[in-house]
Amino acid sequence: MKKLLFLIFPVILVLIAIACNNSGNQSDDKKTIDTSIIAPTDTAAVEINETIAPDNTVAPAAPVKKAPARAFEYFVPTATTPSAGWPVIFAFDPHARGSLVINKYKKLAEEFGFVLVASNRSRNGQTLSEGLDIYQQMLREVQPLARIDMQHIVAMGFSGGARVAVSVGLEQQDVVAVVGAGAGFPELQQKPDAAFYYVGMAGYEDFNLNELINNDRFLTRNGFRNQLIIFEGDHNWPPIDVMRETFYAISLMEIREGDVAFIEKATEFYQNKIDSQLGNNQYFDAAETAQRAIAVFDGIGNVANFKKQLSTIRTNAAYKKQLGLMVRSLEKEIGMQNNFLKAFTEKERDWWNQEIRNLKQTSDDVYTRRLHNRMLGFNGLLSYMFARQAIEENDLAQAEKTIEIYRSIEPLNPEHAYLEAIVKMKQNQPQLAIEYLQQARILGFSDLERLSAETAFEPLHHRADYRDLLRQ
Secondary structure, three states, rough: OOOHHHHHHHHHHHHHHHHOOOOOOOOOOEEEEEEOOOOOOOOHHHHHHHOOOOOOOOOOOOOOOOOOOOEEEEEEOOOOOOOOOOOEEEOOEOOOHHHHHHHHHHHHHHHOOOOEEOOOOOOOOOEHHHHHHHHHHHHHHOOOOEEEEEEEEEEEEEHHHHHHHHHHHHHHHEEEEEEEEEEOOOOOOOOOOOOOOOEEEEEOOOOOOHHHHHHHHHHHHHOOOOOEEEEEEOOOEEEEEEHHHHHHHHHHOOOOOOOOHHHHHHHHHHHHHHHHHOOOOHHHHHHHHHHHHHHOOOOOOOOOHHHHHHHHHHOOHHHHHHHHHHHHHHHHHHHHHHHHHHHHHOHHHHHHHHHHHHHHOOOOOOOHHHHHHHHHHHHHHHHHHHHEEEEHHHHHHHHHHHHHHHHOOOOOHHHHHHHHHHHHHHHOOOHHHHHHHHHHHHHOOOOOHHHHOOHHHHHHOOOOOHHHHHHH
């Protein structure tokens, strides 16, 4: 399995570098953040319209506040400010959607007592220097707006934003914890020279799951303080019920370790989660939760019961079977990734259409379904990057072939329409380019800064229908 990992990841990293360099940020001579997930697979329209189930255990959260010039959105709990100030979470979304993060997690910020600050400027393809500048700006500008505890700063991100959050933690000694969903460390060749507590998060259907697992194992072997939470979901910000465990973990590890009442509440939360997982025959998940509970409560609470449960679960035949099925699924995934990677240059559209239909077929086997969905996400990412590369090389036939694959995999993603518009401009078909841009906007494309900066569209700047797109 490890040998196969080494075969595929150098190739992917080359493609990632191409995709990042195409972002238009090449002026900084410092290291570029490895946004290995450019996140074309995040369908913005779907995420924005997500309905968050009401949480009747928490008082209604205070309204979301906007910083001057909308550099970030922020939320302050309604309770009386602690004498030391509020612990604070700085969040980085890969598409600069600060309001999405705030609206998704403000109830948890209220429940656990965190100021939540989410950038409207952080996006994929930025350099490390730019990411740090964004963090420093938020840190500086939020202090007059909310009294924060400078001893308890957390960085959090999803996808490319997760890599930004980790980079901030590696560079800033005042960061005590980092939460990274959907992507791991930018580079991981030796134990990180940092002291923050790290929580990685990935869905079972996230095409970056293997990376997060390897990331977790490397950190654990090297004595780094870290946890990995795997949940039912895809490449996306985790649901609020999953993120609640993360809020417990970062609170216990860094902020409320002496709070007896809170420790008892947290113990009950972890125990209830294990009991629920066992009741649903999720033995692998229950063992992982018990293992995380042992790490969280070690030294501050009673871990004897969690250790006993973990030992019992691991001797259960159902646990051993589930563990084996998951390992085999992940091993099979590496081989499939290699095969699909080669297929982008070797196989024609009919082959791809059949493979995509096969991956989209429903399956009663949960491990097969998760694997197929991870492969769809993986191929969506690769088709995006291959299309960008073909456009840069002016290989328009290859670009259109790859965009068609992309469209078949993710018909609701606006990126394929946006890329097609660039191709049409290179083919001197401006009217079709406008129509594809309009389609991209309908599908949820909202990065107007990127649209206005795209040089391929400069001949359209005088057109009223193009200017309308920028005003929508």
